[in-house]
Amino acid sequence: MAGGGVRSILEYFTADDGYKCGYCKGPSSSYSNGMWAHTMSVQDYQDLIDRGWRRSGMYVYKPTMNRTCCPQYTIRCHALDFKLSKSSKKVLKKMTRFLSKGEVAKGTDVEPMDSHNEDTGIDHPAVPHNSEVNIDIEKPLKIVSLEELPESAEIQEKPQPDAASEEGEAGQKHASSETNVSTDSFKCTPKPGRGADPNKPPCRKAKDIRREMKLKKLLQKQRQKEMVDVSQDQEPSSSNPRTHPLEHHATQVNKPKSLEEFISESSTPDAAHKLEVRLVRSSPPNSQFKATFQESYQIYKRYQMAIHKDPPDKATEYQAENPVDGPASGYGSFHQQYWLDGKIIAVGVIDILPHCTSSVYLYYDPDYAFLSLGVYSALREIAFTTQLQMTVPSIRYYYMGFYIHSCPKMKYKGRYHPSDLLCPETYVWIPIEKCWTKLDQSKYSRLNEDINAEDENSFRDLRKVLVLYKNAVMPYSIYQRRKKGRADDESAVRQYASLVGQTCAERMLLYRS
8 A cells, every 4th residue: 555645434324214304394304325434535525525425524425315305416616707696796895894994784684594505404413423433544544645736736825915924913913803893883873864965966876986986097097108108209000999098998997896806805904804814724733723723613602502503512523523634735624714803703614625625614703694704705715716726727616515406595505606516316517507497396306418328437346346344455355255255234335336436436445344
């Protein structure tokens, strides 16, 4: 075995009982297959989520799509071609007004979902099965998990213009970092007015005023350029774009603002509040993750109590949430910490994989629910994926977890355009617009319209499935011989291999006792 990497070791569970659904509240109508990831390489997890799997901490599960009450379709967004919707722009503008002026919109609606990636459901236990097996993963079970990314291509989030340095400038945060901020501190009672002043011109839309000011500035710059050209005896030609300044610049002014522009415009030197997004590695945890663990954990507890009504003494899976390990080049599990005026107000748990950024979970300080942090963090993660693509061209998608067409609470994910849904039978991606009619007719649907298409990575050869038996790696055919005909798990291994696909079945290690 080659050293220096991570080999996936999985313990598959064959239990077939239904459990309570967190979406439709059916008492025992939700079905899924699951396995415990003792270790997981980023390439294996990428291949698994492209077959409909999803992780919740160390537990990896796949809904039984044609049987479960609320079929869950894997959804991904094309980050490089992402188009902002009106509702997304509204959230970005709300954040900009809050950061720049401290304004809090009256009657602010909380987003349709508390978090943009809660795929297990409100009442669904995050881990239906727990492993009782103790596997020594430090022995001879490590291989190189990814080789296509050069070591020099370190994945890091580019700091925003408003970001302070990670450690050195920690003492220079905003003076309000010691105070307890809540929504009440930003509310004010409007004073009664006396109507419009008849001596002043009528009010105009701020949008029109800004556009007019931009045009004036552009025209002024154009005149200055023309004066310089005349002084240098340069005659304008008919092909010179400065002979049509108004037409040319009007096109630029009317160009829609990009996501990155919306994010950057909230960073001004005189802003009332300062927001910084820090990327910290959580598996294996780096020093920054360890230093902020308690602060982050307290927000997680408050979030679970306020949003999901968990009791204070409920045991959590917080410390065991990151099974995906990656090489030092930058793949793996991370936390995106949202620091407002020197304190953490939200944490987005993400996985950086070979072809995508996968959103795992989000939790935030309930005092800041008025900022729609679920939607805002999703937009920031899409922008972050675009940044990663500049360093690693293969990272092009943003995975949002599961889309549930039959659940109004989860349908909003379909508003992130352009997006695809994963066909549950052929495992190819289908544009979401082509899926809506089918899903309106039936909760479960084979989304691929090609009736002849098949799963190209379907299970074919049981003998080649790799297993880990008595700390030795071997194909299933050798394992059967060593068991001397006493192997009674062939049906379980077949089911496992059919769900993960032949490629992963020949690469990952299935634990056998």
